[in-house]
Each structure stands twice: as C-alpha cells, then as structure tokens.
Amino acid sequence: AQSVTQLDSQVPVFEEAPVELRCNYSSSVSVYLFWYVQYPNQGLQLLLKYLSGSTLVESINGFEAEFNKSQTSFHLRKPSVHISDTAEYFCAVSRTSGGYNKLIFGAGTRLAVHP
Template identity: 90%
Template sequence: AQSVTQLDSQVPVFEEAPVELRCNYSSSVSVYLFWYVQYPNQGLQLLLKYLSGSTLVKGINGFEAEFNKSQTSFHLRKPSVHISDTAEYFCAVSDLLMVWDDMRFGAGTRLTVKP
C-alpha cells in the first residue's frame, strides 16, 4: 500500500519569502498525488493535483508542485508567501489502478508566515 511522508512538521518563513514544503511517497504502482490546505477549524481544500501529463502542476493561490517519479517526491512551492498562507498543508496519494482506493495522507506541515 502507498504511504506519504512529509519531511517537515513545521516551516516558519517571513512574508514575501519563497517556501518549499516537502513530500515523499512510497508506492509500488502509479499514483495520483494531491496537496490540500487546512485553515484553522475548517475542512480540507484542494490546492492542486497530479493525475498525469506535465510534471509541473499549478494550483490555486499561486502554489505549484513538481512530480518527480525517480525520487518519488511531490514538493509544493510558492515563490512569495503571504500572511494568509499560514495554515496546515497535507500531501496525499491514491493508487492509480485501484477502483476503490483509500486516499493516504501525510501527517501535515504547519506553515507559519511571519511579518
């Protein structure tokens, strides 16, 4: 079964600085990959997804992620963060070949943007 490791539990960064949130996955098959964001006391919102095609995926709020199959990574990046980007970010993976598949989430990375 697939699994997800988010390499940093907390990432503090100053406003307008670039940020990278790291995600590695392990799976014996092809996968779909996702990044979700969770603001305090809210559900999860889809930021972006990789299903197939270009390995550079652009999402909402200026975020992008790059799928690297050889390194089994799907890191999330933003060139310039805002205070409003402070939230919990989750990487998730689904098995491409399964009809009924449970989406596996990482433990999350708390991004804190400081003024």
C-alpha cells in the same frame, strides 16, 4: 501499500519569502498525488493535484508542485508567501486504479507566515 512522508512538521517563514514543503511517497503501483490545505478550524480543501501529463502543476493562488518520479517526490513551492497562506498542508496519494480512491495522507506540515 502506499505511504507518504512529509519531512517537515513545521515551517516558519517571513512574508514575501519563498517556501518549499517537502513530500515523498512510496508505492508499488502508479499513484495520483494531491496537496490539500487546511486553514484554522476548517476542513480540507484541494490545493492542486497531479494525475498525468505535465509534471508541474499549479494552483490558482500561486502554489506549484512538481512530480518527480525518480525521486518519488511531490514538493510544494511558492515563490512569495502571504500571511493568509498560514495553514496546515497535507500531501496525499491514491492509486490510479482500484482502491476506491482511498487517500493516504502525510502527517501534515504547518506553515506559519510571519510579518
């Protein structure tokens, strides 16, 4: 079985500061990794994903995440955050084969960007 741990439930940060949201997973099989973002009162949107290949993946709005197999981590980073990045961020995993792409989510990290 897979599980996902997001180490911080809340991360307050000032605008233009860097941020890292941590995600660790456990799995006995190969997994795909995802970060979803949920803005207030909205559904989840895919931010970025790791399927294979380069371990560093980027989103269109400046976030990046690096797959570290030895540390079973997929931390999300942004060098300079904006007020508009305030949201809840969910890390998720799914099996690479079988399992019908059932996503296992972490508990979420609420990012609060202050002016």
